[in-house]
Amino acid sequence: MGERGTARFHGPSDLHLHSTHSDGTEAPAQVFSAAHRHGIRTAALTDHDTTAGWAEAAQAATSLGMTFIPGMELSAQHEWRSIHVLGYLFDPDDTALRALTDRIRASRLTRARTMADRLGQDFALTWADILDHTADGATVGRPHIADALVARGYVADRGEAFARMLSPRSPYYVSLYAPDPITAVSTIRQAGGVPIIAHPAGRTGLLSAGLIDELLSAGLAGFEIGHRENLEPDLGVLRRLVAERDLIATGSSDYHGVGKPNVPGEFTTSDEMVARILDAGTGSAPVTP
Numbered sequence: 377m378g379e380r381g382t383a384r385f386h387g388p389s390d391l392h393l394h395s396t397h398s399d400g401t402e403a404p405a406q407v408f409s410a411a412h413r414h415g416i417r418t419a420a421l422t423d424h425d426t427t428a429g430w431a432e433a434a435q436a437a438t439s440l441g442m443t444f445i446p447g448m449e450l451s452a453q454h455e456w457r458s459i460h461v462l463g464y465l466f467d468p469d470d471t472a473l474r475a476l477t478d479r480i481r482a483s484r485l486t487r488a489r490t491m492a493d494r495l496g497q498d499f500a501l502t503w504a505d506i507l508d509h510t511a512d513g514a515t516v517g518r519p520h521i522a523d524a525l526v527a528r529g530y531v532a533d534r535g536e537a538f539a540r541m542l543s544p545r546s547p548y549y550v551s552l553y554a555p556d557p558i559t560a561v562s563t564i565r566q567a568g569g570v571p572i573i574a575h576p577a578g579r580t581g582l583l584s585a586g587l588i589d590e591l592l593s594a595g596l597a598g599f600e601i602g603h604r605e606n607l608e609p610d611l612g613v614l615r616r617l618v619a620e621r622d623l624i625a626t627g628s629s630d631y632h633g634v635g636k637p638n639v640p641g642e643f644t645t646s647d648e649m650v651a652r653i654l655d656a657g658t659g660s661a662p663v664t665p
């Protein structure tokens with residue numbers, strides 16, 4: 377077991393990976409094997425709105441000689457925009473955080489059923505088809521609906537489903553409940569965790585400077601600078617902000633198994649930044665071999 381703050385670990389580190397506990401296509405043990413195969417030696421499991429994969433991931437990491445950092449990708453929403461907040465090393469039993477993730481997951485279930493009903497009017501697709509592509513107890517999302525559409529032959533892959541039937545502009549789309557990002561960040565922080573905004577310079581554009589200031593006041597620790605969806609010039613703006621305010625900058629793959637082209641280790645987090653996360657997180661501990 378790693379000692380908090382002084383935990384020994386070895387890079388390269390990939391701090392954003394998904395398993396079948398949310399919308400990845402591989403169980404945690406396979407995810408960690410894949411990461412190991414790609415040279416990763418420290419990894420975080422960051423399933424959407426759940427910590428259910430932590431124990432499996434910790435065991436897999438240990439058997440592979442890797443360090444496991446407990447994490448999650450918490451859903452948030454600001455106005456129309458979906459915002460993902462990565463949290464590391466928080467207390468998985470924290471009451472406020474559990475209440476938040478329970479509510480999001482319940483809403484995701486209702487929303488997926490409603491989308492299934494809407495799709496079922498135009499396609500031979502049932503809720504049972506979607507459940508076939510969702511592991512028991514997993515955080516359900518549009519990727520599971522996409523997999524059911526692929527299996528029925530309506531689309532070639534998840535990407536095509538997202539571009540067509542699952543797009544927010546599609547008549548089949550239903551939104552989900554997600555907290556505002558201030559609540560997401562402060563709840564992770566109060567649970568002893570380290571909040572980092574995931575893929576902050578994506579296609580929907582940068583958060584306003586005012587909101588970023590508020591998020592930093594609420595305990596935001598940094599930004600996921602290395603991510604394939606980040607775009608210039610917003611990325612340059614964020615790099616300068618990180619440097620000026622001495623924030624944490626991470627880099628990660630956002631691996632989803634075969635659900636996305638992302639491969640483990642395509643972006644990594646420096647040892648210095650991993651050490652800062654380990655120092656700042658007090659709600660749970662990394663697991664080292």
Ligand code: AMP
Pocket residue numbers: 399424516517518519534535536538539632635636
């Ligand atoms: P949801 O959580 O239901 O809103 O779905 C969003 C999730 O779908 C994100 O976690 C993404 O990883 C995944 N996703 C978004 N766009 C795509 C895409 N084009 N192909 C595959 N997965 C995607």
Ligand code: ZN
Pocket residue numbers: 394399400424632
């Ligand atoms: Zn995902």
Ligand code: FE
Pocket residue numbers: 449460574575
């Ligand atoms: Fe995300």
Ligand code: FE
Pocket residue numbers: 392394449630
């Ligand atoms: Fe992700």
